[in-house]
Amino acid sequence: MRAFLTLRLSTLWLALTVFNAVPVFANQSTTASASATASTTASTTASTTASSDATGSVFQDQFRDVASDLRCPTCVGLSVLESDAPFSKQIKDEVTSQLKAGKSHEEILTFFTERYGPWILRVPPKTGVSILAWAIPLAVLLAGPLAVWFLVWRRRDDLAGVEAVKPLEEILAEWNRDINKRRDSLNSTLPGNEGSTTLATDEGGNQA
Amino acid sequence: MPAHLGFMFLLLALIFSLYGFGASIAAAWLRHRRLYRSGRMAATMTAMFIVLAAVVMWLSLFARDYSIAYVWRNSSNDLPAFYTFTTFWSALEGSHFLWMMILAIFTVIALWTGNRDNEHIMPWVAASLLAVVSWMLYLAVSHSDPFLMQLPAPTNGLGKNPLLQNPYMAIHPPTLFTGYTALAIPFAYAIAAMAYGDITEGWLKTTRRWTLFAWCALTAGVALGGHWAYVELGWAGYWAWDPVENSSFMPWLMATALLHSMVIQDKLGHLKRSGIILAILAFFFSFFGTFITRSGIITSVHSFADGNIGPNYLIFIASLLVGSLALFAFRAPSILPPDAGKVWGVSKESALIVTQFLLLTLAAVVFIGTVFPIVSEAVSNQRISIQAPYFNAFAPWIGLAMIVAIAMGNLLRYHSAKIPGGRAVLINAAVIAILPAALFCWRGEVFKTTRAWPLGAQIVGIYLVMWSVVCLCADFRQRLAPFANVAGGVFARWAAFLRRNTAYTGAFVAHIGVLLAILGFLGNYRGVDREVTLRSGETASLFGYDFTMGKFQVREEGNATLYEAPLLVTRDGREVGTVYPAKSKYPTKPELMNEVGVLGGFWHDLYAVIVDFEKKSGETVTLQLHVNPTVRLVFMSVVIMVLGGIIAAFDRIRGDRSRDVAGGVWEHGSGSDAAHSQGGGRA
Numbered sequence: 001m002r003a004f005l006t007l008r009l010s011t012l013w014l015a016l017t018v019f020n021a022v023p024v025f026a027n028q029s030t031t032a033s034a035s036a037t038a039s040t041t042a043s044t045t046a047s048t049t050a051s052s053d054a055t056g057s058v059f060q061d062q063f064r065d066v067a068s069d070l071r072c073p074t075c076v077g078l079s080v081l082e083s084d085a086p087f088s089k090q091i092k093d094e095v096t097s098q099l100k101a102g103k104s105h106e107e108i109l110t111f112f113t114e115r116y117g118p119w120i121l122r123v124p125p126k127t128g129v130s131i132l133a134w135a136i137p138l139a140v141l142l143a144g145p146l147a148v149w150f151l152v153w154r155r156r157d158d159l160a161g162v163e164a165v166k167p168l169e170e171i172l173a174e175w176n177r178d179i180n181k182r183r184d185s186l187n188s189t190l191p192g193n194e195g196s197t198t199l200a201t202d203e204g205g206n207q208a
Numbered sequence: 209m210p211a212h213l214g215f216m217f218l219l220l221a222l223i224f225s226l227y228g229f230g231a232s233i234a235a236a237w238l239r240h241r242r243l244y245r246s247g248r249m250a251a252t253m254t255a256m257f258i259v260l261a262a263v264v265m266w267l268s269l270f271a272r273d274y275s276i277a278y279v280w281r282n283s284s285n286d287l288p289a290f291y292t293f294t295t296f297w298s299a300l301e302g303s304h305f306l307w308m309m310i311l312a313i314f315t316v317i318a319l320w321t322g323n324r325d326n327e328h329i330m331p332w333v334a335a336s337l338l339a340v341v342s343w344m345l346y347l348a349v350s351h352s353d354p355f356l357m358q359l360p361a362p363t364n365g366l367g368k369n370p371l372l373q374n375p376y377m378a379i380h381p382p383t384l385f386t387g388y389t390a391l392a393i394p395f396a397y398a399i400a401a402m403a404y405g406d407i408t409e410g411w412l413k414t415t416r417r418w419t420l421f422a423w424c425a426l427t428a429g430v431a432l433g434g435h436w437a438y439v440e441l442g443w444a445g446y447w448a449w450d451p452v453e454n455s456s457f458m459p460w461l462m463a464t465a466l467l468h469s470m471v472i473q474d475k476l477g478h479l480k481r482s483g484i485i486l487a488i489l490a491f492f493f494s495f496f497g498t499f500i501t502r503s504g505i506i507t508s509v510h511s512f513a514d515g516n517i518g519p520n521y522l523i524f525i526a527s528l529l530v531g532s533l534a535l536f537a538f539r540a541p542s543i544l545p546p547d548a549g550k551v552w553g554v555s556k557e558s559a560l561i562v563t564q565f566l567l568l569t570l571a572a573v574v575f576i577g578t579v580f581p582i583v584s585e586a587v588s589n590q591r592i593s594i595q596a597p598y599f600n601a602f603a604p605w606i607g608l609a610m611i612v613a614i615a616m617g618n619l620l621r622y623h624s625a626k627i628p629g630g631r632a633v634l635i636n637a638a639v640i641a642i643l644p645a646a647l648f649c650w651r652g653e654v655f656k657t658t659r660a661w662p663l664g665a666q667i668v669g670i671y672l673v674m675w676s677v678v679c680l681c682a683d684f685r686q687r688l689a690p691f692a693n694v695a696g697g698v699f700a701r702w703a704a705f706l707r708r709n710t711a712y713t714g715a716f717v718a719h720i721g722v723l724l725a726i727l728g729f730l731g732n733y734r735g736v737d738r739e740v741t742l743r744s745g746e747t748a749s750l751f752g753y754d755f756t757m758g759k760f761q762v763r764e765e766g767n768a769t770l771y772e773a774p775l776l777v778t779r780d781g782r783e784v785g786t787v788y789p790a791k792s793k794y795p796t797k798p799e800l801m802n803e804v805g806v807l808g809g810f811w812h813d814l815y816a817v818i819v820d821f822e823k824k825s826g827e828t829v830t831l832q833l834h835v836n837p838t839v840r841l842v843f844m845s846v847v848i849m850v851l852g853g854i855i856a857a858f859d860r861i862r863g864d865r866s867r868d869v870a871g872g873v874w875e876h877g878s879g880s881d882a883a884h885s886q887g888g889g890r891a
Contacts, residue, residue, distance in 0.1 A: 071593045077450030079595070082443040084819055084832075122595040124580065129588045133580045137573045137602050144565050 059099065066095050066108050071122045079122060211276050211355040214264035218355070221257035221312075222345040224250045229338040236331035236403065244331045248319045251338055255312035258345075262296070262309050265354060269295055275361035278302060278354050284367040284796045286767040294378040295368055300502060300517070301354035303381055307498065308344040310382070311389040315341060318393045318418070323410035332400035337392060343524055351517045367796025370768070376436035384429030384456055388494035390422035391459060394466065395491035398484040399532065402539040407473075407480050415487065416470050417857055419463055422490075424853035426460045431846035442802035442817040444737065444834040446842070449599040454578045455497030461571040462490035465564045472557050475622055477546040482564075484540065488532045493571075495525050505582060554625035559617035566610050573602045604665065607726055611672045614719050615679035633682050641674035648674070652731050652811055652837055656751070669730045673723050680723075684716055714856025721849030728845055731838025739819065741830045742773075751835040753814060754778045758786070760826035768792040770803060773829045775816055777807060784809075789816035789831060813839040 064081060070091060072083035080088040080095075091112070098108050112120045124130035228250030235244035265278075269292050274280040282302070283295045297306040315337040322330050348354065371377070394415040401407050433456060434446035447453060466486040472479045499505075503518030552558045577594045584592050619627045619634075627633055648670055649655065655663070691705045706713055740748040742757040749755070758774040772790040776783070789805035807814040815834040822828045 069597065071595055077448035077453075077595055078443055082445070117591060119591040119593050122593055123598045123601070124584070124592045124594055128590065129584055130580075130590070130592055133576055133584075133592075133594065133598070136576055137569070140569050140572055141602075141605075144569060145562075148561055148565055 210268045211357050214261045214355040217257045217261035221254045225254040225338050225342040232331045232335035252316050255316045258309045258312045277356045277358040280358050280365045284365040286795045288766050297381045298372045301352045304352045305354050307385050325409040329400040329404045332403040333396040336396035336399040370794045370801045374440050376432050380432040387422045387426030391491045393418040394487040398487040402535050405542050420857045423463045424850045430456050442804050444815050449596045451578050454574045455500045459494040461567050465567040468560050480543050481540045556620040556622050563613045570606045611676045615676040618683045637678040640678045645671040645674040666730050673727045711856050711859035714852045718849050718852025721845045724845035728838045728842035737834040739832050750833050787816050789818045
């Protein structure tokens, strides 16, 4: 928890330092310091919203974070934040009261997971079989470029083999021998045909 | 009585399509031209009978013939004419019917307009398409019978789902189905190419045009669905990554990848097999989408599914995939590129490969996210949810890479690692892009978001999009340059350019559309909202806008009763307009529906939903107010994308100079068959 807070604070600090350069932020990014509590730091960034009440807006942000991580049990594809279904309203009330009781984001999510199972979260857990849902896309994203590199771009290595093939005349002679052989065997199976068969050429299809 | 007639038409259609399938297979096997033409005629008759059955359905809908269960369940006496017409596709059986009808019509069009050079593979095309049509007809007369009777006929129907009584939802299904079914044609040509053993003359021209058409329809269809969700469902978004949306997105991604593969096939003769496999997958995914919608395997708003149609669909799509892939495994090795020793390196063709990789990866993420909950439940009995945050963990990164790939792919040339104009183009673009990016951030009020992380990502994304747009424009300018000397003034110059660069111009417009869409997504990455309870005359403010509630009113519109709370919107004292959120009550349904009020501007959509209101007096109304940035941009960009697709389809040069030459001949029924012996020669 302690480490998490420090990490979060330092990230915010970094972000605020960067955005000092942006005029919109210049007049608001003055109070962040390592000793500030999480709530005052967050309110510094949050006060750029239209909302007038700074602390209320911090609470709103926390509430949104939690509510958008929980699925609406009765709808499709929506979080409880986006839904006004009765079940979602109950969950939102529960989230509000737990936040007011001082519970953290993770604690509230754990509470709901214990109650409803991992199904209540909008993303699959990173344990058990579900880890595949995270691992496969990552593997594709990482291995894909390598595969493209080795299978397609590196084809130039094959050129060594290409240069070693037989000259064209030899291939054509081979083909001719093959064609003659086939024609002979064909003619021998057709007794009415005295070797007058010519190889078919296509008059209609190609303009060559 | 009409029910019997309609059913009979469907049965006749089934018989004709089965005959047509058999005749086409036999024609392909025996290389018999007249037999193929008979099969083609049977396909035409099939389509005709399906259309006749559809006419019967429409007449029954307008006659309010509740002896037909479908009419009874999905319409009622109060329904306006327009929505009576669209009731045809507003439930399970009807939308299956529509799918089937569009597919049958496209089959006929594809068979009669097929390139003459391709006629010898057309029996395979006809057989593939008729196999699908036959199967759909079988479902229509067995498990998904739209003419099922309901006797004695009730005097009023149960009524149409109010959510579907919306102009966007009325045209969304036909548009999307047009896209799905148009993908059947490239699929059938892919099967035909494999059955024949090679890509034939004119193959690419035909499939490219059908794919482009399908792509345009899919783009429009997906966007219409999104727009419907936006104005009808009331949660202020247009895309929730819900399974049904995903299943319409996957064929789109596949079709897009296929188009990019076809560019290489046309220019270099490479990626023939990849084109074939993508055509198969694109069609498979359009059926997979239908399967997800129909089977109820994943419950969703759109899944009006019941009945035992699911297992049938599963068997069909499984055999579709296994059959096509088996054919691919056996036959594809004979389909070869012209030069085996191609050096890819850094070049346009490699950029196109990267693009395809990104599109397919996104498709894979969407696919995993859609089916993984089912798999997880089946395998480990653990129920999990995969929703928007999962997709949003991957999609933006792929999107960022795509922005860069679009810019580089357009700047690079074939067989060349050099960008015309040199590195200066890239650097100039990087400088020029600062201005529009800053303008967008300022006007779009991007900085007024609450969090550092999405804000940083937004700014980087917006800048990259602008850079990419500038790169594309620079490339366009370079291509325009050689036409500077064309005589006859500006008009003649542009005409000459467009004649020679139709496909390029189409691609340019479509890519600009994609980039603007990404810009739109970045803009509304985070909207602001507020829930307020107001009395008449009271004002609430959000993001600088003041919403003043006017007099609560009740009025009739069509068959609905609207309870409306007009909100006068002002900003800095200036009037912006009035937004009309409402609740509606339909005669046949007990519940109140949301009628979202949207007041659209280019930068902000003001979006208001009534959460609740004091039912007795209407004095207090609880409202959810949203300010959604740049939503308009997303919908406009879709129009631009479709426009690009249409322009590209007009390209007449492409495909005529196909590098693949393969003539085929008929054994029977051809005028000059006496001269031919085996197989057909290769010129």
